[in-house]
Amino acid sequence: MSRDHVLHKVRTALGRSAGQALEPVPEAGIEIPEVFIEARIDQFCEAFEALNGKTYRAASLAEARATVESILAGRTAIASNAPLLTEIGITTLPKVQSGLADRLDLREACSTAGAGITSADYVLADTGTLVMFSSTEEARMISLLPPAHIAVVRRERFLTGLDELLTREPIPSNRSSSMVLITGPSRTADIEQILVRGVHGPGEIHAVVL
Amino acid sequence: MNPLPAEKINKTLSNSGLQLAIYESTGRLMEKRRKALASPLAADFETWREQANRIKRHTIENLDHYLEQLEQNLTRNGGKLVWARDATEAADFILNLAKENNAFRIVKSKSMTTEEIDLNERLENHQLEVVETDLGEYIIQLARERPYHIVAPALHKTRYEVADLFTEKLGVEREVVIEKQTMIARARLREKFLSADIGITGANFLIADSGAVVIVENEGNARLSSSAPRIQIAVAGMEKLIPRAQDLATFLKVLGRSATGQPLTVYTSFLSGPRRAGEIDGPEQFYLVLVDNGRTRVLADRDKRQSLYCIRCGACLNHCPVYRKIGGHNYPWVYSGPIGAIISPQFHGVTEDPWLPYASSLCGACGEVCPVKIEIPKILLALREDVTKAKKREGGGGLERLAFRAWAFLMRHPKLFEIAGMAAPALISDGGGRWIRSLPRPLHVGPIARWLSQRDLPPPAERSFRQLWRARRRRS
Amino acid sequence: MTRRVSLFVSCIVDQVFPKVGIAMADVLERLGYEVDFPEAQTCCGQPAFNSGYWDEARQVARHFLDVFDGADCVVVPSGSCTSMITHHFAEIFAEDAAMAQRAHAMEGRVWEFSRFLTDVARAGDVGARFEHTVTYHDSCHALRELKVKSGPRSLLNHVRGLTLKEMDACEECCGFGGTFSVKFDEVSGGMARAKLDSIYRTGAEYVVSLDSSCLMQIQGALSRADSPVRTIHLAEVLASR
Numbered sequence: 032m033s034r035d036h037v038l039h040k041v042r043t044a045l046g047r048s049a050g051q052a053l054e055p056v057p058e059a060g061i062e063i064p065e066v067f068i069e070a071r072i073d074q075f076c077e078a079f080e081a082l083n084g085k086t087y088r089a090a091s092l093a094e095a096r097a098t099v100e101s102i103l104a105g106r107t108a109i110a111s112n113a114p115l116l117t118e119i120g121i122t123t124l125p126k127v128q129s130g131l132a133d134r135l136d137l138r139e140a141c142s143t144a145g146a147g148i149t150s151a152d153y154v155l156a157d158t159g160t161l162v163m164f165s166s167t168e169e170a171r172m173i174s175l176l177p178p179a180h181i182a183v184v185r186r187e188r189f190l191t192g193l194d195e196l197l198t199r200e201p202i203p204s205n206r207s208s209s210m211v212l213i214t215g216p217s218r219t220a221d222i223e224q225i226l227v228r229g230v231h232g233p234g235e236i237h238a239v240v241l
Numbered sequence: 242m243n244p245l246p247a248e249k250i251n252k253t254l255s256n257s258g259l260q261l262a263i264y265e266s267t268g269r270l271m272e273k274r275r276k277a278l279a280s281p282l283a284a285d286f287e288t289w290r291e292q293a294n295r296i297k298r299h300t301i302e303n304l305d306h307y308l309e310q311l312e313q314n315l316t317r318n319g320g321k322l323v324w325a326r327d328a329t330e331a332a333d334f335i336l337n338l339a340k341e342n343n344a345f346r347i348v349k350s351k352s353m354t355t356e357e358i359d360l361n362e363r364l365e366n367h368q369l370e371v372v373e374t375d376l377g378e379y380i381i382q383l384a385r386e387r388p389y390h391i392v393a394p395a396l397h398k399t400r401y402e403v404a405d406l407f408t409e410k411l412g413v414e415r416e417v418v419i420e421k422q423t424m425i426a427r428a429r430l431r432e433k434f435l436s437a438d439i440g441i442t443g444a445n446f447l448i449a450d451s452g453a454v455v456i457v458e459n460e461g462n463a464r465l466s467s468s469a470p471r472i473q474i475a476v477a478g479m480e481k482l483i484p485r486a487q488d489l490a491t492f493l494k495v496l497g498r499s500a501t502g503q504p505l506t507v508y509t510s511f512l513s514g515p516r517r518a519g520e521i522d523g524p525e526q527f528y529l530v531l532v533d534n535g536r537t538r539v540l541a542d543r544d545k546r547q548s549l550y551c552i553r554c555g556a557c558l559n560h561c562p563v564y565r566k567i568g569g570h571n572y573p574w575v576y577s578g579p580i581g582a583i584i585s586p587q588f589h590g591v592t593e594d595p596w597l598p599y600a601s602s603l604c605g606a607c608g609e610v611c612p613v614k615i616e617i618p619k620i621l622l623a624l625r626e627d628v629t630k631a632k633k634r635e636g637g638g639g640l641e642r643l644a645f646r647a648w649a650f651l652m653r654h655p656k657l658f659e660i661a662g663m664a665a666p667a668l669i670s671d672g673g674g675r676w677i678r679s680l681p682r683p684l685h686v687g688p689i690a691r692w693l694s695q696r697d698l699p700p701p702a703e704r705s706f707r708q709l710w711r712a713r714r715r716r717s
Numbered sequence: 718m719t720r721r722v723s724l725f726v727s728c729i730v731d732q733v734f735p736k737v738g739i740a741m742a743d744v745l746e747r748l749g750y751e752v753d754f755p756e757a758q759t760c761c762g763q764p765a766f767n768s769g770y771w772d773e774a775r776q777v778a779r780h781f782l783d784v785f786d787g788a789d790c791v792v793v794p795s796g797s798c799t800s801m802i803t804h805h806f807a808e809i810f811a812e813d814a815a816m817a818q819r820a821h822a823m824e825g826r827v828w829e830f831s832r833f834l835t836d837v838a839r840a841g842d843v844g845a846r847f848e849h850t851v852t853y854h855d856s857c858h859a860l861r862e863l864k865v866k867s868g869p870r871s872l873l874n875h876v877r878g879l880t881l882k883e884m885d886a887c888e889e890c891c892g893f894g895g896t897f898s899v900k901f902d903e904v905s906g907g908m909a910r911a912k913l914d915s916i917y918r919t920g921a922e923y924v925v926s927l928d929s930s931c932l933m934q935i936q937g938a939l940s941r942a943d944s945p946v947r948t949i950h951l952a953e954v955l956a957s958r
Contacts, residue, residue: 033324037479040537041305044546053306057295059487060288112521134522138469142435157282158505170521171468175461193494193505197487204318204451204486204513208523209468212509217461219423220501221377221395222403223262224269227423230376231430232461232508245900254903562890566907600901602894602908603767605861619808625769645765649773652728652759653780662732676940688899695906696937699733706726706735710754713739 061194071156071189072240078159082215083228084236092119095183098239099148100124102181106145109137112168113150115183119241121148131170141176147233148181149174153199154238157192158214161238165209174213179235186240243573245596250571259397263568266396270559273502274610282504283494292491294614297550300482304540307449307482308531314452318514320527327534328358334530335360335441335474336367342472342526344369344438348430350456350463351375352443353391353553354478354532356575360441371441372433374462376426383410389569391576392500392555397568430462440466440524444477445552446492447529450485453513454529457496457506464508473524475512479531480549486511492552495612499554535588545620548583550613557607557617563600573597579607583620591627592635598624665701674700721751723788725781725827727798727929728760734929740956741794741830744845748838757784762809763801767895771809775816778806782819790837791827794952796859796927799829804862829859831927831951835868841875847957848878851949852921854912854935855888856928869927869951876954886915893934909938916946924948 042048066074076086087102089095096119103124110116110129122129127148131137141147149169153162161182165171174180190196193212203210217232228234253259278286300307312322325331339345347369349355361371361382373382377394381387383406388394395403404417407425416422442463446455454475456463467473483492497503516523540546558564558578569577573594574585582597591598598621607617632638651658668684676697679685685693692698704712722745726738742752762777781802785791793799806820834840853873859865873881892898892908899905912935916924924939924946926932932948939946 033326033330036326037324037531037533037537038305038308040533041308041479041540044537044540045302045304047303047305049305051306053303054299056484057292057299059296059485059490060292061487061490132521137521138435142431160505165516165520165523167519167521171464172522175464175468194490197490201485201487202451203511204314204448204453208318208512208514208517208520208527210511211464212505212511213507214503214505214509215507217459217507219376219460221375221380221393222398222400222419222422224266224393224396225400225419227420230423230427230460230462231374231434231465247903250901251903254907562892562908562911563901563904566904596900598769599897600904602857602890602892602897602905604857604890604894606857606888606890609861622767622769625767626771627769629769629771641768642770645768645770645773649765649770649776652762652777655757655759658728658759665732676937678941688896691899691902692937695902695941696909696934697940698937699933702733702735704735706731706738707754707756709735709739710742713742 061198063195063198064191066156066191068186068189071191072186074156075154075159075189076240078157079215079238082159084159084215084238087237087239089239089241092241095239095241096120096124099181099183102237103146106179107143108146108148109140109144109173109177110148111150111170111173114168115150115185116148119183121183137170138172138176141172144177146179146181147173147175147177148183151182151184151188153196154184154189155192155196155212156189161213162196163211163213164207166207171209171211175232178229178233179237180233181237181239183239183241242592243594246571250567253568253571254566258399259568260566262397262399264565266393267559267565270393270501270555274499274556274559277498277502277504283498286495286498289491289495290612290614293495293612294550296483296488296491297613298547300484301480301540301546301549304479304482307484308479310449311447311452311482314450315514315529316452318452319517320452320514320529323528323530325530325532325534328363331358331476331530331532332360332363335364338472338474338528339369339439342438344472346433346437347371347439347441348433348437348466348470349373349378350442350458350466351378351394352441352476353388353575354443355441355476356388358532358534360476372430372437374430374434374466375460376423379426379430380406387570387575389577390555390558391553391578391580434465434469437470439472439474440470441474441476442467444475444481444529445496446489447477447482448486449482451513453486453511455489456510456512457493457508459507461508464510467510467512468523471524472526473512474528474530476530476532479533479536496552496554499556499610499612539584539587542587544623545583545587547615548580548587548620550615551580552613554612556610556612560606560610562602562604562606579617583617583624586624586627591624592631595628595632598628659705659707662705666703676700720749721753722790722792723785724752724754725758725785725791725793725798726754727793727795729929729933730794733933734950737794737929737950737952740950740952741792743956744843744952745792747844748840750838755784755788761798761801763797764895766801766805766809775809778809778820779816782823785823789826792830792833793827794830794927794950795929796829796856796863796865797930799827800858800862802827829863829865829927831869831872832863832865834872841871843872843875843955845875845955845957846877847954849923850880850882850921851923851925851954852882852884852916852919853887854891854924854926854931856926856931857890859927860888865927869925872951872955873925879954882919882921884915884919886912889915891931891934893930898934905934906938909934913938913942913944922946925951925954927951
């Protein structure tokens, strides 16, 4: 059996035996800075915009709805099943489809929609990152297929950075089969190291902070 | 035993367009890294490197434990770990899986491990359609070439070459604007993503405590390859393991910065199996093909197994003055640059390409930028010793060995050394103290001729230091 | 603190660039040191070590250790020779406990010339005058193994009449690399020419470095290009009046 064969070779190479104790594991070196929520939001906006993303602040649900409507500017969109989006009333905006539960229907809709609207589970302030777990509320394709991605996030979700995320979610796989960190619009520099945005994922991203 | 590909190298050196492309692209990557490291966010970069080295050392030294933990957790998540001893086993598994599932179309995101095991060729030989979706990989797939660089596979191609390629292979009108070329690829590949049966990805990290695969990218093609098709297969070398998800706090911080100067790449996917109940999309089946293919051989050498710490950032390539001149295709294997120079001999044996560990001026720039602190120059030196020992065993390399024996004898006998030194000016002095442009026929051979092909030779000093010293002593 | 130092000039200085050794002796004496030159010295063994002939390297290294056995302080006009002794002797003698101990004992007593001036002699201004524009080449071993970077520059900045212009590729390898220069002559030549381009952009008249092997590579290329720019060892600059 290949498994036994490979494990045996590994053990022989290292001079270890099956079931031998593990040497002490080095520190992970997690460090979480102290940053007030307002500062986190400012930092996020700066980082996000440096990546060519656009940020907006909304003081109320109504304002959030209006902001998303103006970002859409008449485009068709797919909204995820995040309760926040329903709460804000985004799902009732014109040309916005939501509530899709079938994988193929969703994919079909996403490939023709002008934008995908989602919430986000967390936001990382220092790198300008949106963190999304795949779930009944959030499908993978909505933030991936359409050429534009609009994320509406509550301020409470803002973390200082990766270290804090991994402290909150030390075993991300306990929660979902997929956790994705989105840091800016899709891009490539594969030809002559010249930057082009919107290669496969969305070339346009927006974050509305509630 | 393969000889030094001198003609091929010289062809690359005399191709001024190619030289410029390599120099400029690696130069840009170096500058991006430098800028990222200069940011206040990266003040702790050296600490992170130390940490990364420590964690990798621990993982590799206890690899069997982590392999089992990975398997346990991945299985618990509904995924399946497939152990592949070599390239054939890996390919056979995928072929069988495809057959069982009536699968024909495969989309692939970038994976050096799949290049290493010639996966595409093996699958295509069995009439499966394999489409590379990373833009750089797509380009070289069309060109039927190997990757030129670990991170930027089409680093050597200009926009004009890409234009020619697209016109020839895709039948589109000639387009030289890079943005438009990218959009052509985007449109073609979108259709493939959405109709593919299987998505094959690589993995930047394998997380033992979570049973997960982490993929880092900028385009979105890995996300699409791992989310759109029904079946996802991740192919990874077993050395990609790290113990905990929390270790990403160290590795993600050094990887993006070292590779492309990004604190984080655009997408970081943490995938742990097929989609779960309630999740709307994602693959139905999830496999991780864990590849040995010679890694256990590298593992067996205590001093050189640190070569397996590599996280494939490409920084060593960008900073290597030799890579920047000879480019990626003059290395014998898919892995080029300094990392390629140290792992190729370890996988294939030092006598396969005995010239390779010598293709370095030992400047040390590679070791200085390696995010996991692999002692690349030290390993190159150790490999050189391995080469001379192997040559001795096989009865070859006699002339050079003899020369060094004679040299060592001279160096142990100062009086002889002095006499030999006095002979040199008599033989090759110009008299005027001018640097020497050429020498008479009998001397203009071997190493002397090769030196003179590029630069002038210094005239040996009329009087050696020790002669001057004695005179100086006498004066005072 | 002893004011006596022993010179290890290196084989290349002894045979090809002897003035570098004399200049180094001049500067050290000017600073009040008594300088001796153990005549039985030859080489540190680096050429054999770099080429993979570690038996031969060990023989030559042993000779070095024998010659300098009683020396308290050895000064070397070369970054690569210094690092061979202080960083690699222990490596090649790893399997010989007695020799390894001798190698370790030597490590703290061997100094690259500029490092000796800044860290031991604590010299800033050594009384030098060199009225020219120069640029500085960071030789690889000195830079990356010995971590010598600001010392030579500070010494140069104290030289009367000297203008220091940094080249953008100051840290890039000149392409010498020992036998690399002849085994991979085309690549080595290409690297030298890239270095030359960087030098020309500074407009400097002289290129200064700590290692004669680098200077030989660079001067060889400058000469071939019929350039008036000349190379000079740091010791020669500091010895100038």
